Amino acid sequence: MMSYSLSAACCWIILAAILAAVPSKDNHWRRAYFLMALGALILIWVYMQDGVYWGLAFTLAVLSVFRWPLRYFAAWIVRQVTRRAE
Secondary structure, eight states, rough: OOHHHHHHHHHHHHHHHHHHHHTTTTTTTTHHHHHHHHHHHHHHHHHHHHHHHHHHHHHHHHHHHTTTHHHHHHHHHHHHHHHHHH
16 A cells, blocks of 8 residues: 555646646746645655655656756856856
8 A cells, every 4th residue: 555645746746747738828937836845845755754765766756847947956056156166
């Protein structure tokens, strides 16, 4: 039987896929912020209830869903570091 935290994680992944399929005027950023907040809580719950291996599996799923926001964040970090190095 699957734990409640893993069930919530699977529901989060399905919700993310549905929200990504619906058109958006702001390029899905409001939905991404909602999913990030909810996903962080579920991620902590999965780590606490199911352990490191399931937590890492869900972490990889979250990273897969947020690949573009992570790229933007990484580019922002690089800009901040290079701006201060000048």
